[in-house]
Amino acid sequence: xxxxxxxxNGPNLNLLGxxxxxxxxSTTLAExxxxxRATATDHGLRVDFRQSNxxxxxxxAVHEARTAHRGIVVNPAGYTHTSVAxxxxxxxxxxxxVEVHLSxxxxxxPFRHHSYVSAVADAVICGAGAHGYQLALAHLARLIPxxx
Ligand code: CA2
Numbered sequence: 001x002x003x004x005x006x007x008x009n010g011p012n013l014n015l016l017g018x019x020x021x022x023x024x025x026s027t028t029l030a031e032x033x034x035x036x037r038a039t040a041t042d043h044g045l046r047v048d049f050r051q052s053n054x055x056x057x058x059x060x061a062v063h064e065a066r067t068a069h070r071g072i073v074v075n076p077a078g079y080t081h082t083s084v085a086x087x088x089x090x091x092x093x094x095x096x097x098v099e100v101h102l103s104x105x106x107x108x109x110p111f112r113h114h115s116y117v118s119a120v121a122d123a124v125i126c127g128a129g130a131h132g133y134q135l136a137l138a139h140l141a142r143l144i145p146x147x148x
Contacts, residue, residue, distance in 0.1 A: 002046040003070040003144050007036050007133065008061055009051035010077030016102075024102050027130045036073075039134040043141035055079055055086065062089040070144045071096040073136040080105070080115045091120040096143035098136040101126035 009029065017028035033049045040047040048069065052058050058079065065072055072095055079086050080101070090097050097120065104127030105112040118124050123139050125132045 002044055003141075004046045004048060004068060005040065005071045005073065005137070005140060005144075006061065006065045006069040007033075007047050007049045007137075008058060008072060008074045008076075009049075010058060010075060010079045011053040013075060013077050014051050014053070025129050032130050032133055035130055036133050036137060039137045043138055045137060045141055045144075047137075055083060058086055059089045062086070062093055065095060066093040069095065071098075071140045073098050073100055073133065073140055074117065074121075075100050075102070075133075076115075076117050080117055081111055083116055087116040087120055090117060096140055097121045098140050098143075099124045100132045100136040102129050102132060103127060 013029055016024055017026050017031070029051060036047050036049055050061055052061070062072065072090065074090065074097060076083065076086055076099070099115065099117050099121040105115070107127070122143055125135050128135060
């Protein structure tokens with residue numbers, strides 16, 4: 001039984017590995033997608049991997065997940081620190097949510113220390129780099145109720 005899950009990536013993450021490797025590492029988003037697909041298989045999940053630079057597109061994807069997916073891994077990127085609307089969407093869909101950040105946002109500038117998403121997430125993983133996505137999927141698999 002494979003459970004479809006959404007892995008949702010916010011603005012500028014399409015630039016991973018191409019800019020600022022000293023902050024975000026040299027792994028590209030395509031490489032993270034491949035890691036996620038392999039990890040998902042190990043946990044009986046099937047990944048729908050998306051990235052958008054647009055808040056409304058991310059919110060639409062969350063709404064779609066209500067009927068299409070059984071859980072969400074989200075790296076909201078810059079919208080972590082600004083978007084009440086994305087937080088409201090994640091709260092409204094009532095799916096398990098794991099928030100992930102490549103960097104340790106608490107070790108960075110003060111404006112990155114607050115996340116609008118964390119209060120509606122079941123778990124938060126930050127500072128583990130690309131491995132954080134694998135940890136997030138492993139944990140999400142445990143949060144998805146098994147069909148009887
Ligand atoms: O550490 C993370 O995963 C972040 O969500 C990344 C966001 C940042 O705004 C959050 O505070 C923490 C930034 C994503 C932008 O990624 C870039 C990658 C390469 C070059 C420039 C930006």
